[in-house]
Amino acid sequence: MAVGSAALEFTPDVEALTAPVWEKVRTRVTPIEWRLHAPLIAEINRLKREKKAVILAHNYMTPEIFHGVGDFVGDSLGLAREAAKTPARIIVQAGVQFMAETSKVLCPDKTVLIPDLRAGCSLAASITAADVRLIKERYPGVPVVTYVNTTAEVKAEADLCCTSANAVQVVEVAARTAGSDRVILLPDEFLARNVARQTSVRIVAWAGRCEVHERFDADDIRQVREAWPNAEILAHPECPTEVLELVDFAGSTSAMSDYVVKRQPRQVVLITECSMADNIAAEAPATEFLRPCNLCPHMKRITLENIHEALVRERLRGRSRAGDHRARAARGPTDDRPAASRAAGPLRSRQGAPPRRRGADLIRFAAAAA
Numbered sequence: 567m568a569v570g571s572a573a574l575e576f577t578p579d580v581e582a583l584t585a586p587v588w589e590k591v592r593t594r595v596t597p598i599e600w601r602l603h604a605p606l607i608a609e610i611n612r613l614k615r616e617k618k619a620v621i622l623a624h625n626y627m628t629p630e631i632f633h634g635v636g637d638f639v640g641d642s643l644g645l646a647r648e649a650a651k652t653p654a655r656i657i658v659q660a661g662v663q664f665m666a667e668t669s670k671v672l673c674p675d676k677t678v679l680i681p682d683l684r685a686g687c688s689l690a691a692s693i694t695a696a697d698v699r700l701i702k703e704r705y706p707g708v709p710v711v712t713y714v715n716t717t718a719e720v721k722a723e724a725d726l727c728c729t730s731a732n733a734v735q736v737v738e739v740a741a742r743t744a745g746s747d748r749v750i751l752l753p754d755e756f757l758a759r760n761v762a763r764q765t766s767v768r769i770v771a772w773a774g775r776c777e778v779h780e781r782f783d784a785d786d787i788r789q790v791r792e793a794w795p796n797a798e799i800l801a802h803p804e805c806p807t808e809v810l811e812l813v814d815f816a817g818s819t820s821a822m823s824d825y826v827v828k829r830q831p832r833q834v835v836l837i838t839e840c841s842m843a844d845n846i847a848a849e850a851p852a853t854e855f856l857r858p859c860n861l862c863p864h865m866k867r868i869t870l871e872n873i874h875e876a877l878v879r880e881r882l883r884g885r886s887r888a889g890d891h892r893a894r895a896a897r898g899p900t901d902d903r904p905a906a907s908r909a910a911g912p913l914r915s916r917q918g919a920p921p922r923r924r925g926a927d928l929i930r931f932a933a934a935a936a
């Protein structure tokens with residue numbers, strides 16, 4: 567078990583300390599599981615105070631992490647904003663590698679820990695900085711917007727960075743600022759296609775995909791409608807377009823959460839990662855959350871045990887790999903100023919080493935015409 571686990575027992579003190587968390591997760595966590603989770607939650611929260619640390623927990627974390635130890639919870643954009651303004655000495659990223667890199671980019675002087683360096687992302691892994699340079703060579707003068715789900719090196723090649731919550735707005739700002747009718751939006755093909763449906767800007771897309779959301783298809787939605795005709799169906803914009811055309815609402819994880827918490831539908835289906843429903847359930851007690859959903863194997867690498875270990879050891883191998891040079895390079899596109907104010911200035915000049923050509927079979931363009 568985790569470092570120092572010998573002292574981690576389910577005592578009456580631990581039970582009392584963690585009782586408010588138990589109230590939030592009791593419909594999602596069994597009593598037997600809780601006896602294992604509660605001592606870790608109490609100890610992690612003690613360590614956070616001792617070490618001046620905060621935990622940024624993504625919406626796809628399991629409920630014991632999300633409700634038990636997360637100081638700030640939300641989507642990539644919300645967590646990046648919290649990272650930028652926290653006075654804490656240590657940031658523990660309960661999420662995946664690109665999120666920790668983003669935090670490091672925004673907070674180069676802080677220690678950013680990720681509890682398991684293997685927590686990757688199929689989207690971030692789909693494209694390299696060399697790929698982006700090659701694309702820019704092929705589309706000279708066309709601004710590049712990267713989705714936040716990319717490495718710091720890829721962000722450093724871009725003009726602007728977006729999330730699923732603001733992709734349309736950022737694409738339009740990029741086009742307007744560059745005086746271009748086209749924008750390259752990387753790397754999620756489905757997000758790019760879904761943005762293209764909402765703007766007159768022509769979108770050039772890369773064929774990256776989220777391995778969680780690409781697995782949903784139109785048949786899934788039709789079956790859900792047939793089984794639960796009164797359920798409201800919400801989907802993430804990383805899903806295929808055929809899915810989004812059939813659902814009631816499409817939005818980022820935070821937008822889906824806001825939708826459910828404000829409207830409290832009687833039945834809802836969240837076409838996204840499974841922990842979303844578990845985490846919103848505490849704030850929507852009257853809502854019945856129906857499946858299907860898919861698990862993200864990368865997000866699920868983060869556990870209470872390895873969060874505890876990261877805090878105890880402040881271990882080097884758990885630090886974000888985002889070095890200072892990458893942090894400086896990527897700071898421009900990741901800047902959290904409102905897109906409109908950033909647009910007032912010129913886009914960054916595109917410099918760097920000449921592109922090293924890769925095999926053409928590795929360059930997969932998918933034109934997503936508006």
Ligand code: SF4
Nearest residue numbers: 687688776777778862
């Ligand atoms: S859910 Fe998809 S986009 Fe998010 S970390 Fe997992 S693979 Fe990447």
